[in-house]
Amino acid sequence: MGVDKEITKIANYINFPIKGKLSFTEDNIIQMKEKDKFIIGFSTIVNFFHDLNEKEQTQQSIENYYLTKQFFDFANVFIRSTSKRDKYAACLELNEYLETRSYLIGQSLSLADLVVFYALNDIMVQLSPLEKENYLNLSRWYDYLQNQPPILQTGKVINFSTIHLLGWNTARA
Amino acid sequence: MLLYTYPENFRAYKALIAAQYSGAKVDIAPNFVFGETNRTESFLKKFPLGKVPALETDDGKYLAESNAIAYYVSNAQLRGASDFEKAEVLQWLSFADNEIGPAAAAWVYPALGYIQFNKLSHERAKQDIARSLERLQARLVNNTYLVGERITLADIVVFTSLLSLFQHVADPAYRKPFFAVNRWFNTILNQPQTKAVVKNFTFCEKETPFDPKKYAEFQAKFGGGAQQKEKKEKEKKEKQPQQPAAEKKKKEKEAEPAEEMDEAELALAAEPKSKDPFDSLPKGTFNMDDFKRVYSNEDEAKSIPYFFEKFDPENYSIWYGEYKYPEELTKVFMSCNLITGMFQRLDKMRKQAFASCCLFGEDNNSTISGVWVWRGQELAFGLSPDWQIDYESYDWKKLDPSSEETKKLVTQYFSWTGTDKGGRKFNQGKIFK
Ligand SMILES: N[C@@H](CCC(=O)N[C@@H](CS)C(=O)NCC(=O)O)C(=O)O
Numbered sequence: 001m002g003v004d005k006e007i008t009k010i011a012n013y014i015n016f017p018i019k020g021k022l023s024f025t026e027d028n029i030i031q032m033k034e035k036d037k038f039i040i041g042f043s044t045i046v047n048f049f050h051d052l053n054e055k056e057q058t059q060q061s062i063e064n065y066y067l068t069k070q071f072f073d074f075a076n077v078f079i080r081s082t083s084k085r086d087k088y089a090a091c092l093e094l095n096e097y098l099e100t101r102s103y104l105i106g107q108s109l110s111l112a113d114l115v116v117f118y119a120l121n122d123i124m125v126q127l128s129p130l131e132k133e134n135y136l137n138l139s140r141w142y143d144y145l146q147n148q149p150p151i152l153q154t155g156k157v158i159n160f161s162t163i164h165l166l167g168w169n170t171a172r173a
Numbered sequence: 174m175l176l177y178t179y180p181e182n183f184r185a186y187k188a189l190i191a192a193q194y195s196g197a198k199v200d201i202a203p204n205f206v207f208g209e210t211n212r213t214e215s216f217l218k219k220f221p222l223g224k225v226p227a228l229e230t231d232d233g234k235y236l237a238e239s240n241a242i243a244y245y246v247s248n249a250q251l252r253g254a255s256d257f258e259k260a261e262v263l264q265w266l267s268f269a270d271n272e273i274g275p276a277a278a279a280w281v282y283p284a285l286g287y288i289q290f291n292k293l294s295h296e297r298a299k300q301d302i303a304r305s306l307e308r309l310q311a312r313l314v315n316n317t318y319l320v321g322e323r324i325t326l327a328d329i330v331v332f333t334s335l336l337s338l339f340q341h342v343a344d345p346a347y348r349k350p351f352f353a354v355n356r357w358f359n360t361i362l363n364q365p366q367t368k369a370v371v372k373n374f375t376f377c378e379k380e381t382p383f384d385p386k387k388y389a390e391f392q393a394k395f396g397g398g399a400q401q402k403e404k405k406e407k408e409k410k411e412k413q414p415q416q417p418a419a420e421k422k423k424k425e426k427e428a429e430p431a432e433e434m435d436e437a438e439l440a441l442a443a444e445p446k447s448k449d450p451f452d453s454l455p456k457g458t459f460n461m462d463d464f465k466r467v468y469s470n471e472d473e474a475k476s477i478p479y480f481f482e483k484f485d486p487e488n489y490s491i492w493y494g495e496y497k498y499p500e501e502l503t504k505v506f507m508s509c510n511l512i513t514g515m516f517q518r519l520d521k522m523r524k525q526a527f528a529s530c531c532l533f534g535e536d537n538n539s540t541i542s543g544v545w546v547w548r549g550q551e552l553a554f555g556l557s558p559d560w561q562i563d564y565e566s567y568d569w570k571k572l573d574p575s576s577e578e579t580k581k582l583v584t585q586y587f588s589w590t591g592t593d594k595g596g597r598k599f600n601q602g603k604i605f606k
Contacts, residue, residue: 099352099356100352100355100356100359101356101360102317102356102357102359102360103360106363107359107360107363107364108364136314136315139315140314140315140316140317140353141317143315143316144316144317144322147322148322160315
């Protein structure tokens with residue numbers, strides 16, 4: 001959906017006034033004007049939000065604070081990779097990671113969820129129903145996030161209902 | 174609002190967690206004594222069944238039944254967003270009560286010694302619970318929570334109905350196939366609102382086996398005879414000045430055949446106050462507290478002879494316990510944590526036990542062993558399910574209190590001197606008292 005849009009949505013989510021602040025450098029890198037200075041690059045901007053949010057809202061543990069940063073890089077490097085293989089490897093990894101977790105970090109929503117969620121959008125819209133089944137846990141997590149109006153904002157809901165019958169067969173004691 | 178309950182009642186948890194979400198101010202009635210308070214006339218006037226949890230609102234209204242109470246103290250999010258979601262919440266509350274509850278009791282209660290073990294009902298309960306977990310799994314594979322996309326009362330209630338199963342009998346292998354349920358359970362367990370209420374949960378590592386001794390002790394204390402008699406006597410006393418009609422009614426009621434262990438009695442046993450596991454053993458003449466006082470205040474030159482002078486070999490025993498896996502002990506401070514951790518887990522045992530545990534050697538070459546004293550002639554750890562985490566990691570040897578060798582060993586450990594069998598020097602000691 002474009003990094004500018006992703007950043008705008010993240011800013012909206014944390015109630016940061018973003019209007020008119022985003023532009024691109026000559027090398028086509030996203031930048032944000034903040035108090036007469038430019039913050040350049042997706043990760044730097046997102047980290048700026050992270051610190052802001054941390055100060056005002058969440059107060060994660062140190063570990064989770066750094067883990068969150070790792071997810072920003074993960075989103076930027078793997079999910080947004082130009083290599084299809086990287087992208088799918090990232091999905092597989094997330095899917096496995098989410099088997100035992102409801103959220104990416106800790107037991108509640110964090111910016112890590114948001115950033116990865118927006119970055120995944122382009123991949124998720126293209127998944128076939130069969131692929132969604134293969135990414136069962138990832139699909140569950142993604143569906144949960146898109147059902148939170150403050151996260152979805154103006155986005156379109158992706159249909160996961162085709163896999164909702166599958167659950168009946170996953171556990172055999 | 175005032176909530177009447179005994180401590181650690183999973184039914185009360187429902188309301189207490191819900192109140193954490195809604196901010197409703199729910200206080201636990203102070204001085205509530207289960208089996209007494211809820212049988213008083215004034216309580217029965219408010220809550221005719223005499224069961225807990227029970228809620229009294231600030232403007233003097235009364236509510237029984239844990240689900241209703243939890244619903245009342247909930248907020249809009251917990252109750253469900255639409256009419257359909259509200260009905261779904263109700264669906265899961267009934268599911269917890271009817272599908273999980275009875276099977277959970279059939280599986281957990283024998284393990285806790287409340288009721289007799291029966292292989293058939295044990296197997297059936299395990300299967301029934303597996304079916305319920307499958308049902309939950311079906312929902313939770315595709316959804317983060319049970320209803321809608323937020324935590325609701327459904328999550329809270331189903332979660333509390335699984336607590337005792339996941340703590341006492343459902344071991345890791347049994348839980349494993351239900352990965353989505355496990356994911357969800359962990360999420361609910363670790364919500365700050367839950368953590369504020371559920372304090373002492375640990376996942377079951379090994380199914381607690383039925384222990385006939387525990388069951389016998391429970392029967393002796395709370396089972397049919399004792400409890401029933403006590404109840405009658407009390408009621409008689411209370412009722413004497415009353416009109417004959419009421420009296421007669423009461424009598425008829427009492428004449429009913431002794432019902433099976435009811436929940437009141439089960440809960441009584443769960444009440445920490447009445448639950449010193451050592452109570453079932455004769456007191457003897459050795460006073461643990463006196464000895465501990467002498468040991469703390471006096472030099473060993475005094476306290477050790479005092480110990481042997483007062484020790485009552487009929488009713489108390491001395492044990493030597495040695496850690497089985499010394500090769501796993503690396504850093505000294507970690508080994509010390511191992512000891513203090515065990516002491517903490519055995520907290521309730523302190524009343525009638527004493528031990529000196531010593532670490533010999535240094536980093537990467539050390540052993541742990543100790544001398545223990547407790548009431549009774551058997552390994553005391555069998556007396557409570559709470560005490561069974563650590564002791565299997567130790568080899569236990571009962572010592573003959575009259576032998577010279579025991580005297581030497583006791584002296585060595587109580588005074589923190591000497592070496593272990595391998596000649597490693599004493600490094601640190603910890604006293605359990
Ligand atoms: N369905 C009730 C059950 C309450 C209940 O059985 N409470 C037991 C304790 S766990 C009790 O108070 N029993 C007292 C008695 O039977 O006298 C609820 O969910 O609140």
